[in-house]
Amino acid sequence: MISKVQFRLQFLVLLWGFTGVFGKLVTLSALPMVWYRVLIAAIAVFIYMKYKKIDFKVSKNTLLKLLGIGGIVGMHWFTFYLSIKVSNVSIALSTLSMGALFTAVLEPIFYRRKINLYEVLLAVVVSACVVVIFNASPEYKMGIIYGIICSFLSALFAVFNSRIQKDAVPTQVTFYEMIGGIITISLVMLFFQPSGFEEVFTVSWSNLGWLTLLGVIFTAYAQIESVDLFKYVSAYTMLLNVNLEPVYGIILASLIFGDSEQMTPVFYIATAVMVLSIVVNGLVKAKFSK
Incomplete structure (x- = not known):
């Protein structure tokens, strides 16, 4: 029987899977979006x-950490939507599974524990699937590269967030991380894409509607929930479950956008192997926990 934590985790991943769809629904370029x-x-x-009358006060040290993590989150989303813009939703979501490999390496560094060979081997399987996808879809080369960068950033902020939740409540974490994201994206846009500000100030009502839904439900709520879940799961478990995000996202994108999201059979086989790795991970961890 699925536990409450497992249900919350899968619902969260479903929400994240849907965020890729907004990459096509919103016609703004990646940075303004x-x-x-x-x-x-x-x-x-x-x-x-x-x-809710929740206190905004956090220590100066915690504030600086949260703003920094928020910058990483902002760049993670930027590379994610950039991947979608230059390829499609399916490619961007599938490469996110590389996060498992990056987390398997980053967690031991930050937590000062030995590298778990099992975690690394499982992550390598996922990475091999991404390589297969790369070879099967060379026309989406830049989308895959941006997706891999995106997955590294997702692993980085997942590891940091799994530690920071001890110093602040989830709402504080999310609020200040979003502020950090605003600062970082604004600076990047100022120095590298000033034209982005023109898109910001001329946004259409339809785009604003989609962005509001994305910001409130799929970002604010999802971020608070993800930080709270780190009380019960490790960063590695979180990232490995995020491997289901491509499944949810690809199904949703195919239903909504049709032929533009159709990929080769090799792509779907590689994605299926990623999902199988999650099942294997769950079975192995359940056996060892008993």
Whole structure:
């Protein structure tokens, strides 16, 4: 029988799987899109904290950490949507599974524990699947590269977030991380894509509607929930379950966008192996926990 934590985790991954769809629904370029996403999420969390009378006060050290992690989150989303813009939703989501490999290496470094050979081998299987996808879809080369960078950033902030939740409540973490994301994306846009500000100030009502939904439900709520779940699961378990994100996202994208999301059989086989790795991980961990 599925536990409450497992149900929450899978629902969270389903929400994340849907975020890729917004990459096509919103016609803004990647930077302005992420700028709006973090801004709307920050406003939503601010209103929620005011309503619930949650204290905004955190230590200076924690604040700086949260702003820094928020910058990583912002760049993670930027590379994610950049991957979608230059390829498609399926490619961007499938490469996220590389996060398991990066986490298997990063967690031992930050937690000062021995590298778990089993975790590394399982992550290598996932990485091999990405290589197969790369060879089967060379026309999406840049999308895959941006997706791999995105997966590394996801592993990095997952490891950091799994530690920071001890110093602040989930709403505080999410609020200040979104502020950090706004600052980082604004600076990147200022120095590398000034034209992005023109898109920000001329956004259409339809784009704003999609962005509001993305910011409130799929970002503010999802981020608070993910930080809270780190009380019960490790960063590695979180990232390995995120491997289901491509499955949810690819199914949703295929239903919504049709032929533009159709991939080769090799792509779907590689994605299926990724899902199998999650099942194997769950079975092995359940056996050892007993």
